[in-house]
Amino acid sequence: MLEFIEQELADLQARGLSRSFKSVENISGTKITINGRKLINFCSNNYLGLADDPQIKAQACAAIQAFGFGAGAARLVSGNTILHDQLEEKLARFKNRAAALTFSTGYLANLGVINTLVNENDTIIIDRLNHASIIDACRLSRAKLQVYEHLNMTSLEKILQRSAKFRQRLIVTDAVFSMDGDIAPLPEIIKLAKAYQAITLVDEAHSTGVLGETGQGIEEYFGLTGQIDIIMGTLSKALGSLGGFIAGSQKLIDYLRNKSRPFIYTTALPPSACAAALAALKLIEEDSCLVRNLKRNTTLLSPQSATPIIPVIIGQADQAVALAEKFFDRGIFLSAIRPPTVPAGSSRLRITVTAAHTKEEIACLASSLQELIPA
Ligand SMILES: Cc1ncc(COP(=O)(O)O)c(C=O)c1O
Known part of the structure; x- marks a missing residue:
């Protein structure tokens, strides 16, 4: 039984596509500690x-004191707190919409809206x-x-x-493409959607x-407030929750x-996650x-990137992994992104810059990029 598992795992290994974890021991600002080594993290979605x-952190801790950690039940049973209500009101206002509904993850929000409509x-x-x-x-x-x-x-x-x-015809697009960092042509999409x-x-993850x-997001970027029919977003990236x-x-x-x-x-959602997202929106x-x-x-x-996601396309999966290890040795944490997350032959280092990086940290990455990946 399940013999295929061994075969498939061996196959992934042979193609440089096997996945494993690096275990982070501490996070402090842009620095993370792995195997006792402090590195500059250039691959998180913690954009701000x-x-x-x-x-x-203080707001999240206060919510834990008031409500405990787990919500204990689904929203429609006894899991709904005033923090859920306040967060949804604030999200709706932030996105210029009448109302909002939170889901346990962004993944579930996509499942929950598309599948239902x-x-x-x-x-x-x-x-x-x-x-x-x-x-x-x-x-x-x-x-x-x-x-x-694309x-x-x-x-x-x-x-x-x-x-x-x-x-019904439902057009769905990422606002900013997660692995490429490019922006959807919203004005043209809206025009076509209206015409058809x-x-x-x-x-808007x-x-x-x-x-x-x-x-506020892609509508503000293009000056098209209120034009998208349905907005989906996550609390897990720039909002840090x-x-x-x-x-x-x-x-x-x-x-x-x-x-x-x-x-x-x-x-x-745990009430503390709501409190953290609320505090992030306020900030x-x-x-x-x-x-x-x-x-x-x-x-x-x-200078030419409009978003903080900057992909460096390497090509083969094993080359991308080997390169990420070289950056690791220099104290820079970058993760190799491989198929099926990206198309075959386009394995890459997905660099993400955040508001918290210092000039010196960015200069350190830039010089390592020049040395390890000469143009
Ligand atoms: C474009 C996009 N949509 C949805 C998600 C899912 O969001 P979450 O990580 O909050 O489940 C992600 C991130 O993983 C994403 O990049």
């Missing part, structure tokens, strides 16, 4: 450096490089999945033209707290609260330096 901000009578039209959670949600929904070429609006329009027979009466769902003058959310009309949120299985049948609103510092640091490392 908020995950260990003292004010956020479409079925076998519908089609979902997605960018080829959308996140795995969107693809998994589409598969679960039983809607017909159609894929357009950022290619001609390809999207061709699919829209031949999809009139479906009850399609619904738009945008995953990597744009919330990142894009736009105040970090845990959890996902959907923001949209009151009716949409009421519907999801009643119908979305990944929302209903799981334990509520982002009050301290405009956070978003500005992120942009400044991004430009310092890569």
Whole structure:
């Protein structure tokens, strides 16, 4: 029984695709300790450096004192606290929407919204490089999945033209693509969606707290506030907490609260995660330096990059892993990203800059990049 497991694991090993952990012993700002060595972390999604901000830690600790750690039940049983309510109100305001609903993770938010809104009578039209959670949600929904070429609006329009027979057409895109750092062409997507009466769902995992003058996200970046039908986001990246959310009309949120299985049948977010996300949103609103510092640091490392995700494409998986080890030896933590997370032949080092990195840390990475990966 299960003999195939041994064979498949050996196969992954032989192709340089086997996955294992590095265990972090301590995190302090941009520094992490692994095997007793302190390294500069250039591969976290903690874009604003908020995950260990003292004010956020204090709020999370206060929530633990008041509520304990686990919520103890699903939201619709006894797991809903005033912190969940306050967080959803604040998220809705931050995203300029009537209402918001939190999920236990961003992955579940994608599952929870897509799967609930479409079925076998519908089609979902997605960018080829959308996140795995969107693809998994589409598969679960039983809607017909159609894929357009990455950022290619001609390809999207061709699919829209031949999809009139479906009850609903749902266009889904990442706002900022997680492994490439490029930005979805929102103005063109909105235009096409309006022309073909399609619904738009945008995953703002990597744009919330990142894009736009105040970090509101992709709508602020393009000056298109209120134009996306459904916004999905995570609390786990720039907000430094845990959890996902959907923001949209009151009716949409009421519907999801009643119908979305990944929302209903799981334990509520720990109240401390809500408190941390609430504190993060407050800090982002009050301290405009956070978003500005992120942009400044991004430009310092890569003047042409519009987002803090800077991929360095290496090609073969084993080469990417070997290179990551060389950076490790120099005190820089970068993780090699390999298939199936990225397409075959495009294994890479995915560098992420944060607002918390110092000039010296960025200079250290830049000089190591020049020495280890000469142009
Ligand atoms: C684009 C995108 N969507 C969704 C998710 C899932 O979010 P979470 O890690 O909060 O489950 C991620 C991150 O893993 C992501 O990169």
